[in-house]
Amino acid sequence: MVGYRVHGERAEVAITPTRFLAVLPDxxxxxxxxxxxxxxxxxxxxxxxxxxxxxxxxxxxxxxxxxxxxxxxxxxxxxxxxxxxxxxxxxxxxxxxxxxxxxxxxxxxxxxxxxxxxxxxxxxxxxxxxxxxxxxxxxxxxxxxxxxxPWAVDPVRVGYVASGFDSVPEFLEQMGFNVTLLGHEDLLLGDLAAFDTIVLGVYAYRSRPDLVAANQRLLRYVEDGGHLVVQLHRPGDNWDPDTVPPYRLVIGQPSFNWRITDESAPVTVLQPNHRLFNAPNRISESDWGGWRKDRGLYFPMEWATEYQPLLSMSDPGWEPMQGGMLLARYGKGTYLYTSLILYYQLEQYVPGAFRLMANMVSYPAGDR
CATH class of the missing domain: 2.60.40.10 (Immunoglobulins)
Known part of the structure; x- marks a missing residue:
């Protein structure tokens, strides 16, 4: 407010500053x-x-x-x-x-x-x-x-297909993994066998046309002994349930029926002796504590018998879902699909999510 006097009369005019006023430290x-x-x-x-x-x-x-x-x-x-x-x-x-x-x-x-x-x-x-x-x-x-x-990682060579929707590679590097970001030529022409594990970013098939074009190469990589970790996707993310994964895998619709929104929802490990929950980190109930926002999104509603469901969880009052982590053997390798929002838990620095992600990426060739 600016005030002034004219012939003894006071007037005031409201003026909007052109620049924000801030008190900053020295x-x-x-x-x-x-x-x-x-x-x-x-x-x-x-x-x-x-x-x-x-x-x-x-x-x-x-x-x-x-x-x-x-x-x-x-x-x-x-x-x-x-x-x-x-x-x-x-x-x-x-x-x-x-x-x-x-x-x-x-x-x-x-x-x-x-x-x-x-x-x-x-x-x-x-x-x-x-x-x-x-x-x-x-x-x-x-x-x-x-x-x-505490956490441990195995000395595996990791290729990451970044989608622009997550920051997982930097967190993998913080844990000690050797990570290579895979570009257009890497996917279409590169030697994928140079990597023990390849991880696909969140919604990667939506944002990476080169990934869609290279999908058959990735499946051959798995068939020849590679380990492919696929993070959550939506039905509209160029996800063909019959051609993108090695075996039929249908993402649930409508999506609000296929998610776990209670971040503290109890989790049942269906196969507690499985290597994925025991090496290099032994996953316990405490690793499911402290999660933020959700457990998972866009859970599959249907999958071929070749997939092995490893987790079960549910929101209060809902039927349990078993599509949070699905593992399938394909040729000499393994295909691991997860609907858990691990990328978000890593951003929030949730310890159990780091330990679980380390196991998923480290899954050793000898146990595939």
């Missing part, structure tokens, strides 16, 4: 990555993290930055000195966070803060700018989330 601090894993199996190791500092003051800023560690943790170095010249100057510093050897499993939130003469900041600043909304800012506490739990 120096913003952003932890990178914002979340990461710590394997508590066979020693604790260390966690490599960084801090990105940006000067929001008109003059230079200098100080030091450090992580505020849980009891018993160490940081190398303990702190970093920095100097930022004019407004907008950015620098990045690196730390190695070292937990104690007996650090318990858990979800650690480790704050980071910078300080200088007369100021202290533990806030990150994210700038959002579009033509239709202008510029705005999101100011939030700065921390790194370290999720600590």
């Amino acid at each position: 120096v913003s601090v952003r932890a990178e990555p914002s979340a990461t894993l710590l394997n508590t199996a066979g020693g604790r190791g260390s966690v490599g993290v960084s801090v990105v500092l940006r000067n929001h003051r008109p003059e230079a800023a200098a100080g030091s930055v450090r992580y505020e560690l849980p009891r018993g943790w160490r940081s190398d170095p303990a702190e970093h000195a920095f100097h930022l010249d004019a407004r907008g100057t950015v620098t990045t510093v690196h730390f190695d966070l070292q937990p104690p050897k007996d650090a318990p499993c858990g979800d650690y939130r480790i704050a980071v803060a910078a300080s200088g003469e007369g100021w202290r900041s533990n806030r990150s600043v994210r700038t959002i700018e579009y033509d239709h909304i202008g510029r705005t800012y999101v100011v939030a506490p700065s921390e790194v989330r370290v999720v600590a739990f």
Whole structure:
């Protein structure tokens, strides 16, 4: 509101600012990555993290930055000195966070803060700018989330067909898998036998025409001894139930009848001695805890007898569904279809989802 006087009379005019007004810290601090894993199996190791500092003051800023560690943790170095010249100057510093050897499993939130003469900041600043909304800012506490739990992976070579709908490859790499993203030429002309396991991203047949064209090559890869993991698809994702999978597999319709929306729905492992639930990680009831949003979506409603259902689950008051994980032998190899929304659980850093995904990807040739 702008006020003024004319001949002794006061008038006020409401004016909409052309730019968003924000109160920003002197120096913003952003932890990178914002979340990461710590394997508590066979020693604790260390966690490599960084801090990105940006000067929001008109003059230079200098100080030091450090992580505020849980009891018993160490940081190398303990702190970093920095100097930022004019407004907008950015620098990045690196730390190695070292937990104690007996650090318990858990979800650690480790704050980071910078300080200088007369100021202290533990806030990150994210700038959002579009033509239709202008510029705005999101100011939030700065921390790194370290999720600590035990897991193991087998030394398999993994090819991943990315769909653009998930970030699974980066999580597989965090767990220790050697992952190669498969492009157009890889699918149509490459040596698929170079990979022990190939994983198809969520809805991959929808977004990858080259995958549709290479489907018969993938089935031959399985027939020759490969292991193919197919994550959930919808009926409209170029999914032909008679030609895409090795044996008939029909995704349920209407879709709202073929999902498990209760993230805590009880899960029954139909074959608890199966290798998929025992190696390299022994899957227990606790691995089904802490899931978010849903158990699974787009469950199959019909499948050929060659598929072996491995899980059963249901929403309260509904009949159990057994299409959450289907495994079939095809020639010398194996075809594994899952409707579990593992991709989302990985994004939420749910430990049991990582352990289960590790087993699915590691499924060894000797047990196929």
